Amino acid sequence: MTTLTPILTKNWDLPNSFTLEGYGDYSAAKKALGMDPDTIIQAVKDSGLRGRGGAGFPTGMKWGFIPQNDGKPHYLVVNADESEPGTCKDIPLMMANPHALVEGIIITAYAIRANHAFIYVRGEVLHVIRRLHAAVREAYEKGFLGTGIMGSGFDLELVVHSGAGAYICGEETALLDSLEGFRGQPRLKPPFPAVAGLYAAPTVINNVESIASVPSIIANGADWFAGMGTEKSKGFGIFSLSGHVTRPGQYEAPLGITLRELLDMAGGIREGHRLKFWTPGGSSTPIFTDEHLDVPLDFESVGAKGSMLGTRALQIFDETTCVLRATLRWTEFYAHESCGKCTPCREGTYWLKQVLKRLEAGQGGEEDLATITDIADNILGRSFCALGDGATSPIYSSVKYFRDEYLKHFEIGGCPFDPALSTVWGPK
Amino acid sequence: MTYSPEVRERLETDAKEIIGRYPKARSALLPLLHLVQAEDGYVSDDGHEFCAEMLGLSKAEVVGVSTFYTMYKRKPAGEFHVGVCINTLCAVMGGDQIWSELTEHMGIGADETTADGKVSLERIECNAACDFAPVMMVNWEFFDNQTPASAKQLVDDLRDGKDITPTRGPKKLCSFKDASRILAGIPDGLAGDGPAAAGPSLEGLRIAKANGWEAPK
Numbered sequence: 001m002t003t004l005t006p007i008l009t010k011n012w013d014l015p016n017s018f019t020l021e022g023y024g025d026y027s028a029a030k031k032a033l034g035m036d037p038d039t040i041i042q043a044v045k046d047s048g049l050r051g052r053g054g055a056g057f058p059t060g061m062k063w064g065f066i067p068q069n070d071g072k073p074h075y076l077v078v079n080a081d082e083s084e085p086g087t088c089k090d091i092p093l094m095m096a097n098p099h100a101l102v103e104g105i106i107i108t109a110y111a112i113r114a115n116h117a118f119i120y121v122r123g124e125v126l127h128v129i130r131r132l133h134a135a136v137r138e139a140y141e142k143g144f145l146g147t148g149i150m151g152s153g154f155d156l157e158l159v160v161h162s163g164a165g166a167y168i169c170g171e172e173t174a175l176l177d178s179l180e181g182f183r184g185q186p187r188l189k190p191p192f193p194a195v196a197g198l199y200a201a202p203t204v205i206n207n208v209e210s211i212a213s214v215p216s217i218i219a220n221g222a223d224w225f226a227g228m229g230t231e232k233s234k235g236f237g238i239f240s241l242s243g244h245v246t247r248p249g250q251y252e253a254p255l256g257i258t259l260r261e262l263l264d265m266a267g268g269i270r271e272g273h274r275l276k277f278w279t280p281g282g283s284s285t286p287i288f289t290d291e292h293l294d295v296p297l298d299f300e301s302v303g304a305k306g307s308m309l310g311t312r313a314l315q316i317f318d319e320t321t322c323v324l325r326a327t328l329r330w331t332e333f334y335a336h337e338s339c340g341k342c343t344p345c346r347e348g349t350y351w352l353k354q355v356l357k358r359l360e361a362g363q364g365g366e367e368d369l370a371t372i373t374d375i376a377d378n379i380l381g382r383s384f385c386a387l388g389d390g391a392t393s394p395i396y397s398s399v400k401y402f403r404d405e406y407l408k409h410f411e412i413g414g415c416p417f418d419p420a421l422s423t424v425w426g427p428k
Numbered sequence: 429m430t431y432s433p434e435v436r437e438r439l440e441t442d443a444k445e446i447i448g449r450y451p452k453a454r455s456a457l458l459p460l461l462h463l464v465q466a467e468d469g470y471v472s473d474d475g476h477e478f479c480a481e482m483l484g485l486s487k488a489e490v491v492g493v494s495t496f497y498t499m500y501k502r503k504p505a506g507e508f509h510v511g512v513c514i515n516t517l518c519a520v521m522g523g524d525q526i527w528s529e530l531t532e533h534m535g536i537g538a539d540e541t542t543a544d545g546k547v548s549l550e551r552i553e554c555n556a557a558c559d560f561a562p563v564m565m566v567n568w569e570f571f572d573n574q575t576p577a578s579a580k581q582l583v584d585d586l587r588d589g590k591d592i593t594p595t596r597g598p599k600k601l602c603s604f605k606d607a608s609r610i611l612a613g614i615p616d617g618l619a620g621d622g623p624a625a626a627g628p629s630l631e632g633l634r635i636a637k638a639n640g641w642e643a644p645k
Contacts, residue, residue: 004636005643012625012633022624073451082556085515091556095596096625116451123462123499123611124511124555126568127597127622130610134619159449162611164458164497167553181457181483183496199452227644236643239632242558243517249559249631265635283516315517315558329516333553339496423522424562425575 002257004265005228005236007216008209009252012096018131020138023099028215029144032107033152035218040111044214046222048234053079053170053207054281054310055386056233056299059214065194066112066202074114075198076105077179077205080121080132081163081170084282085333086313089238090208092250094121095128097212098135102158104211106144107218109156112204116157120175123162132160167337171385172205174339185341186385209238229255233298233309243278243316244270244422256301259314260293272428273318277401281310283330284390286397287323307397320426322417323402324409327394328356334391345388348379352395359406362414369399369406430474431467439467443482446613453483459612461494466608470501499611506541506548508586509604511565512579515554521561522575527551529576534583546587559628560595567607569594572627597622 016022032040045060066074078101082090094101101119109117119136121129136158139145147155161179168174169184176198178184197203213235217225226234233255239262242248246267253262259278269275275290280297285308288295295305302309317326335349352375358364359372376392383389399406408416420426431439442463447456460482464475471494480487494500501509512527513519531537531549541548557563560572564579571582572595585592592601598621610616636642 003639003641004632005641006633006636007643009633010643013630015624017624018619083554085554086517086558087554088556088558092625092629096629122556124552124565124568125570126607126610127570127594127619130598130615130619133610133613133615137615157449160613161455162459162462162613163499164461164611165499166497178458179455180452181454181493183493224644240559242561243521247628247631248561249628251632251635253632266631313558317520321520326516326520329514329519333515336553419520419524422520423525424573425522 002254002261004251004253006252007236008093008097008100008212008238009250012092017096018098018135020099020142023097026103026106026144026150028219029103029106030150032110032218033150033154037111037113040107040218043222044111044217047217047225048229048232049210049213049217049225050233050299051207052209052213052237052311054084054284054308056309059206059210062194062206063108063112063204065192066204067195068113070202072201073116074112075201075203076109076112076114076117077175077198077203078105078117078119078208078211079170079172079175079205080119080208081175082208083122083167083170084284084311084313085330086240086242086279086282086315087311088240088242088313089250089311091125091128093208093212093238095131098131099139100212100215101208102135102139102144104214105158106149106156107214108204108206108211110154114204115155117159118179119158119160120169120179121160121162123164129160129162136160166339168339168387171387174385175205176203183339185339188384230296230298230300232300237312239297239312239314241266241314241316244273244318244321245316246270256296256298258294258296262314263293269316269318273320275316276319276321277317277323279310279313279315280307282313283315283333284386284393285310286393287401289401318422320417320421322360322415322419323398323405324356324360325415325417325419327398328353328360330394331356331391334387338387342384342388344379345383345391348375348388349391351375352391359409360415362409362412364410366407366410369403373399431478435467436478439463439478440482442612442614443478447482449613454485457483457485457490457493458497461500462608463612465500466605466612469504469605504541504545505604507546507603508566508601509548509550510583510586511550511552511555513553513555513561513563513565514551517558518554518561518563523562526562526564526574526576526579530579530583533580542587544587547583566592566594566601567604569597569601571595594622596626
């Protein structure tokens with residue numbers, strides 16, 4: 001049996017966990033500043049840490065791509081634009097434990113030789129932004145940020161930058177354009193940000209949880225981290241359970257834990273109901289069903305079953321929920337958030353929305369299923385960035401697992417579900 | 429309307445400090461748009477012009493940016509800007525019913541403001557609090573685990589001028605303008621208010637402790 005491993009969440013029940021007093025003394029950063037930067041990069045490579053923002057790219061390798069002795073400024077940008085539907089781990093992490101992030105930033109910036117770092121946080125989370133401002137200020141006051149930090153020769157400025165409402169800015173190059181003061185639209189890659197990122201200088205962009213995990217690796221060693229998780233998905237991560245589950249919440253566990261194990265801890269599906277479908281890692285990851293309860297939640301196992309680990313955002317829906325309604329709503333989200341730069345995504349999400357609205361109302365036929373998967377075929381792999389690809393996930397996977405439910409809508413000329421039954425206060 | 433000399437001087441002082449944080453001035457555009465929204469309750473024509481002047485951009489360039497982002501309002505938001513999450517999970521858990529009862533109760537729809545200027549409404553996308561569904565936000569503070577009744581009570585209390593405490597936030601809800609100022613990067617000193625974490629955020633930790641589970645040493 002897999003058990004929980006509170007590391008980043010360990011101090012969250014302290015009333016002052018968000019202050020230096022409730023966090024600790026930045027001993028990992030102190031240790032790191034006495035190390036050779038390349039040794040730190042190697043340690044993070046050896047740990048096997050992979051990006052926690054959804055894509056799972058090896059973090060140490062990303063750092064290693066930054067050219068050294070190139071005479072250019074380097075930048076570290078933390079992607080704190082957590083907006084993927086279902087994803088709700090970075091926000092409580094920054095609310096309760098912002099110093100883990102700030103300490104991780106110091107270590108990372110030192111390793112990649114960056115003297116300027118930014119936290120790009122979504123704007124819609126005011127109290128989280130307050131906590132980040134306060135943590136950064138405390139760190140400056142203690143000499144953990146600024147000039148010659150902790151008595152070393154290393155300088156680091158850290159700016160908390162609030163976004164302004166745009167899911168697309170979670171895409172790393174759109175985030176950079178936004179941080180430069182433009183509309184947040186993705187850039188063509190290559191060049192990758194490691195070569196030409198912020199202000200066309202070498203830049204590392206990492207997710208909040210990735211960076212916040214770094215101090216524990218430096219403090220306890222790469223082997224300690226690699227001792228958790230599975231062969232290729234090492235370490236721990238925060239699993240976010242939401243929806244029709246008895247005790248939703250944040251569960252920090254080694255990668256490779258299963259939904260069945262997590263549901264056991266969370267009291268199961270809400271009383272009197274059963275699991276119907278779920279997302280392993282947010283709405284951009286194809287849905288799973290009750291067939292997939294025992295799939296190890298690591299990058300490889302989830303991928304082998306046709307989905308993605310994503311951000312471990314486990315949105316759980318029981319048998320009262322209409323799959324078409326869920327798919328339509330997610331599609332409306334992608335259409336709303338499409339930045340408009342590329343045609344497949346801008347037009348494709350718009351048309352998917354139109355067709356799905358009709359289908360959910362029961363005004364369709366089996367040939368419409370070919371239409372929506374055909375539109376999806378024209379988005380997937382043809383869009384400028386992953387937003388468009390993500391928009392196709394609910395389409396393909398809902399048609400794959402719940403074709404009969406689509407047909408049922410056409411058969412009765414409407415939706416067979418009562419949305420009142422799905423609500424928190426619905427009849428038991 | 430143009431900013432009075434006093435207002436302009438005050439805004440310029442703030443703007444210069446904000447611009448100074450960035451290696452390149454244009455990076456300050458989003459914070460500056462929050463700053464002018466803090467002044468006017470929306471991004472006004474004057475606000476656009478001010479940002480353009482401070483950064484040496486054309487007004488068209490600034491408008492091109494502000495209109496891309498949903499948090500910048502093109503007409504005055506209410507003193508309390510209320511968002512109901514209607515993304516899939518919150519919608520299914522009851523957000524759709526909250527939205528429909530709330531709009532009926534208030535007699536206004538999406539992106540509209542009550543006649544007294546107190547409350548504006550928005551259908552918001554996922555706000556990263558899914559374990560607290562259904563979620564509402566007021567001036568971007570968390571109001572967790574809402575019901576149609578609690579939502580209606582909340583807007584009534586806001587319109588009656590009562591002091592409101594967000595679920596995870598400061599003791600007293602600030603105005604939309606004050607919130608925008610924080611987003612511009614000017615803290616209000618209230619970070620210490622409210623819980624470190626609450627409810628579902630602590631569920632895994634609670635279970636781990638009850639079972640004596642820890643990370644490897």
